[in-house]
Amino acid sequence: MTAAPTARRRGWQRLDSAAGGLALDLGLYAGSAAFAAITAATSTLLPHRAWGAVAAVGYLLAAIAATGQLLLRRRDPAAPAAGLRARWAVTGFAWFATALLPLAWQSIQRAGGRTDRAQEEVLVVEESGRRLVDTGTPYLGHDAIAALPPGEQLLGYTPYQPGMALFGLPRAAVDAWWTDARVWFAVGTALALALAVRALTRGARRTADDHTGAALLRGVQAATVLPVCALTLATGGDDLPVLALCLLALALAAAGRPGRAGLAVGLAGALKLFAWPVALVLIIWGLTRRAGLRVAAGAIGVPAAALLPALLVDRDALVENVLRFPLGHGLVTSPAQSPFPGHLIATALPAGRAVAVALLLAAGLAIAVRLARRPPRTAVTTALICGYGLLAAILLMPTTRFGYLLYPLALLAWAPALHPPVSANRRAEAGDTA
Numbered sequence: 001m002t003a004a005p006t007a008r009r010r011g012w013q014r015l016d017s018a019a020g021g022l023a024l025d026l027g028l029y030a031g032s033a034a035f036a037a038i039t040a041a042t043s044t045l046l047p048h049r050a051w052g053a054v055a056a057v058g059y060l061l062a063a064i065a066a067t068g069q070l071l072l073r074r075r076d077p078a079a080p081a082a083g084l085r086a087r088w089a090v091t092g093f094a095w096f097a098t099a100l101l102p103l104a105w106q107s108i109q110r111a112g113g114r115t116d117r118a119q120e121e122v123l124v125v126e127e128s129g130r131r132l133v134d135t136g137t138p139y140l141g142h143d144a145i146a147a148l149p150p151g152e153q154l155l156g157y158t159p160y161q162p163g164m165a166l167f168g169l170p171r172a173a174v175d176a177w178w179t180d181a182r183v184w185f186a187v188g189t190a191l192a193l194a195l196a197v198r199a200l201t202r203g204a205r206r207t208a209d210d211h212t213g214a215a216l217l218r219g220v221q222a223a224t225v226l227p228v229c230a231l232t233l234a235t236g237g238d239d240l241p242v243l244a245l246c247l248l249a250l251a252l253a254a255a256g257r258p259g260r261a262g263l264a265v266g267l268a269g270a271l272k273l274f275a276w277p278v279a280l281v282l283i284i285w286g287l288t289r290r291a292g293l294r295v296a297a298g299a300i301g302v303p304a305a306a307l308l309p310a311l312l313v314d315r316d317a318l319v320e321n322v323l324r325f326p327l328g329h330g331l332v333t334s335p336a337q338s339p340f341p342g343h344l345i346a347t348a349l350p351a352g353r354a355v356a357v358a359l360l361l362a363a364g365l366a367i368a369v370r371l372a373r374r375p376p377r378t379a380v381t382t383a384l385i386c387g388y389g390l391l392a393a394i395l396l397m398p399t400t401r402f403g404y405l406l407y408p409l410a411l412l413a414w415a416p417a418l419h420p421p422v423s424a425n426r427r428a429e430a431g432d433t434a
Contacts, residue, residue, distance in 0.1 A: 019070055020077070021214050025087060026066040028221065029094065033059035035227045036098070046116040047235040050109075051102045055230060058097025062225075065090045084213050091221055099230035103182050106234065111177035118182070119236040120155060125181045128158045129168020137310045138165035139317035145331055154332045157325045163270035163306045164238060185237035192244035192264075193223060196251040200417060215416040222413030223247060228406045236403070242272045243407055246386075247414050249282060254379035254418040258291035259298065266302030273326070274407055276303075277393070278386045284375045285382045328399065338402040346398035353398050360396040367392075379418040387411035 016024055033056050040052030069090070073082035080086065110117040128138035138158050145156040158165070167188070170179035177183075200216055223229055223243060233240045245268035252261040265282055268275035279299035286295030310318045324330050337343055342360065346353040367389045376382040391408035394400050 016218060017214065020073055020082065021084075021087060021217070022066055022070045022073060022082065024218075025090070025221075026063060026070060028225070029059050029063035029066055032098070032225065032227045032230075033063055036231075039227075039231070045119070045235075047106060047119055048231065050106055050117060051231050051234045054102040054105060055098040055227070055234070058094060058101065059225075061097060062090055062094040065093070084217065087214075088217055091217060091225060095224040095230070098225055098227075099233045100186060102230075102234040103186060103237070104177070107177040107180035107183060110180065111175075118180070121236045121238050122181050124155055124158055125160070125164055125238060126168040126171040127155070128160070128165040129170075129181075130172040132162075132165045133169070133172045135313065137313040137317060138162055138168075139310060139314065139321045141314055141317040142320045142331070144317075145320070154335070157330060157332070158321050159325050159334070160238065160272055161270050161303060161306060161322065162310045163267070163303075164272065167238070167241075182233065182235075182237040185241050186233060188241035189223075189233065189244040192241060192248045193220060196244070196248040199248070199251040199255045199257070202255075212417070212419070215419070219247070219410070219414040219417040223406075223410045226406070226409065228403060228409065232403050232406060238272070239274070239403065239406060242268045242275055243410055245271070246275055246278045246407075247410065249278065250379050250383050250386075250411075250414060250418060253282060253285060253382060254420065258286045258289060259294040262286070262295035262298030263302065264298070265295075266298040266300070269299065269303040270306035273322075274390070274404070277389060278411075279303075281371065281376065281382050281386050281389070284371050285377070285379070288375050288377045334399050338400055340395045340397070340400055340402075342396040342398050343400060356396060356398045360393065363389075363392040363396055378420070380415050383411050383415040383418055387415065 018024065036052040036056035036059055038052070040049050040056055043049045043052065069082040069086060072079045076082075106117040131140070132138045138160075140156050140158070145153055148156050167181045167184045170184060171181060173179070197216065197220065223240075229240065229243075245264050249261045249265035249268065252258075252264055261282060262279075265275055265279045269279050283292055283296045283299055286292040307318070320330065325334070328334070342356040345359070346356040349355055367385070371385070376385055387408045390411065391405075394404045394408065
């Protein structure tokens with residue numbers, strides 16, 4: 001039963017390690033350059049077009065650097081400029097050139113008066129920060145949203161958890177380019193990823209083994225320079241700190257720190273609902289290590305503490321934004337309609353929405369059965385279950401977005417970096433094949 005997954009894993013490892021990992025690096029940067037160029041030429045979203053124009057150059061320069069590293073490696077496989085540290089340097093440059101630079105450029109242009117240099121979620125988060133300061137809650141109630149002009153009602157909704165409004169507080173205090181919510185999304189993302197890398201590399205738990213370091217680099221690339229992540233951070237950005245905190249939680253789980261893992265995923269859950277399935281799987285992982293309560297204290301306690309003030313100030317506004325609107329019962333419907341199977345079924349078949357929901361529930365039930373029969377005993381399996389589970393949910397949800405794919409892609413790429421050292425508990429790994 002484990003032969004097929006093992007064969008797939010070995011096939012991926014051969015591809016990932018070809019030419020010391022540089023072959024896949026080059027493919028990533030070159031393919032991303034093409035994607036960015038196509039986005040700049042064809043996207044109907046102006047922030048996306050602006051991102052593509054800058055990011056295409058950044059990806060192209062990174063591809064040129066990877067090509068040079070490949071040529072150096074052919075001449076001297078031990079050349080430092082073609083080694084792992086040099087690959088990290090190129091990755092850092094690529095993230096700066098394809099995410100941070102476009103982000104800063106669009107933020108500066110927006111501060112100068114351009115109204116087409118941010119996606120709607122940036123405006124929503126910043127407005128929620130202002131409301132939090134003024135009223136004590138980031139949410140507008142049903143009647144207040146209904147009183148808005150029809151074209152503004154969508155922006156009146158804040159379909160996030162209360163913690164997301166914190167990223168809007170700088171703009172509530174000062175109107176400047178550096179108070180753009182995306183800047184603070186980037187700061188939060190960078191901090192969480194840095195802590196995750198530190199958790200996986202500190203102490204005697206990790207060595208300087210090339211395979212371990214290469215797997216960690218690939219996971220970081222998936223969360224930073226992969227176009228779906230770089231584009232999202234530069235133009236909208238609210239999903240990236242949520243993702244980074246989930247990766248940090250899994251890294252802390254792999255490092256044997258269940259309490260801190262619970263706090264990290266709890267912080268993610270205080271920002272967005274997408275982190276809640278990850279929190280559930282981590283709690284189940286904690287139960288297999290007799291640490292379920294320690295994980296749950298943070299995973300449940302932090303989001304609950306974030307919800308409490310909004311609940312006390314205006315319960316109906318909280319329900320309208322966090323429940324009714326995402327479930328399709330708001331005054332307006334979400335524009336998230338990417339052509340994934342769930343959306344196509346919901347729009348093309350009679351009673352299609354009911355069919356899509358039934359398929360989504362069936363997928364959830366299958367995952368629940370898997371968790372009950374074989375709960376995850378390692379951080380690797382926890383990440384894989386989260387990745388595949390979110391992928392199934394995104395594909396089957398009647399209302400979804402292409403950008404949400406950043407969650408499963410990054411989680412699945414992060415899993416190999418979570419493997420324990422060879423001397424770790426082999427019995428747990430052997431009994432926990434995903």
